[in-house]
Amino acid sequence: MPAPAESLGKMMAEAPAALSAAMDQGGGDAVLQRHIAVRHALEVVLPADQIADAWKAVADTCAQLDCEVVSSSVRKALPDQPGGAELDMRVNPKDAPQLLGKLEAAGRVASHNTSSEDKTAQVVDVEAHIKNRTEFRDSLRALLVQAGASRKLSDVLEVQQALSQTQAELDSQATQLKLLMQQTTQQNVQVSFRPEVSLVQGRAANPIWSAVRGAGRVMSDSVAELITLLAILLPWFLVLLPVAWISRRLWVRRVRSRKPSAD
Structure with missing residues (x-):
């Protein structure tokens, strides 16, 4: 279940401090400043016709904050593939909760993965x-x-x-x-907008409906193969039919010519 906007935003804002504190435990007298690169990968699910508007709203919110859009893309829905959109942003940790709140308002956060890398040595x-x-x-x-x-x-x-x-x-x-x-003073936020998948009257999960659809595909494939076979055999049929007809006529004539001599 997705966490509330306040919890996600608080987690993003406190991630660098928590990681630095965990790494500083047990250290010597001199405390070394930690440089932690934090990355967030989120998947937001919403109706397909709202993806473009949500993508623009989040990008506009980033422009109003201490945030930078690194890359963005939008894909229109096609018959063979669903639509979608992506946003790659860098945001100041203090503005992360507001950005997460906008994402929560845009759609349902289906997943939120956080990773970190210690770049102090570098x-x-x-x-x-x-x-x-x-x-x-x-x-x-x-x-x-x-x-x-x-x-x-x-x-x-x-x-x-x-x-x-x-x-x-x-x-x-x-x-x-x-x-x-x-990388270490800003958090990288990658967002993928995905369309919702709706089950029409439960038919997608019904094994009988799945079998019917499968039978339709098998029948269509069989008809397509039959048409291909006819297309291959038709030229040969048009060539061999006259040859067979002429051969039969010659054979009948030859048989008739032999009957008087046999009597």
Whole structure:
């Protein structure tokens, strides 16, 4: 059974704090700040004709909060497949309850799965790398502007090349750190909107009705195979019929021509 909107929202808002507290238990004197990436996957079930409106309403609610729509898609219903919609969002934990409330109002939350990943080691590693390369870059810059130093042109070019490579590494690491901070300071919410499946007068669950439908399919397949067989044999029939008729005429004529000689 889906949980109430308040319970789901509270769980989303408190997820990072609960995980960090559990990981900090039993630690030493120094408390290391935890960076936890929390993801939510929800499935919302509602009537097929309301999916597009619900998808737009949730996206508009995200735009009004500290929330970002990463990707979205809507599929129209076709004869061979049902319609649906997806939303991938990043939301600040403090705004998660309001977003969950909108989802609860849009339809029935059939499933809600939560997962987390500790990215503390990655964040610490990237920050340490940025610190070391920043110090190295500053030393290269100081070396280039050092007064009274006489250097060869090749030495200057070598220092500039090292400085350019170090700056490129810093830019790459800064981008990686930004992505890690986005993943750990915001919660990822993936929502799938699915149409309701209604049973018309219970016939879908009735074994007799299922057998009747199965018999209809078998009959249709048999008729289709018969039509295919006739389509294959008809050209041969049109060719062999005249040949058989001529052969029979010749045989009858030959038999009649032999009767007087036999008497």
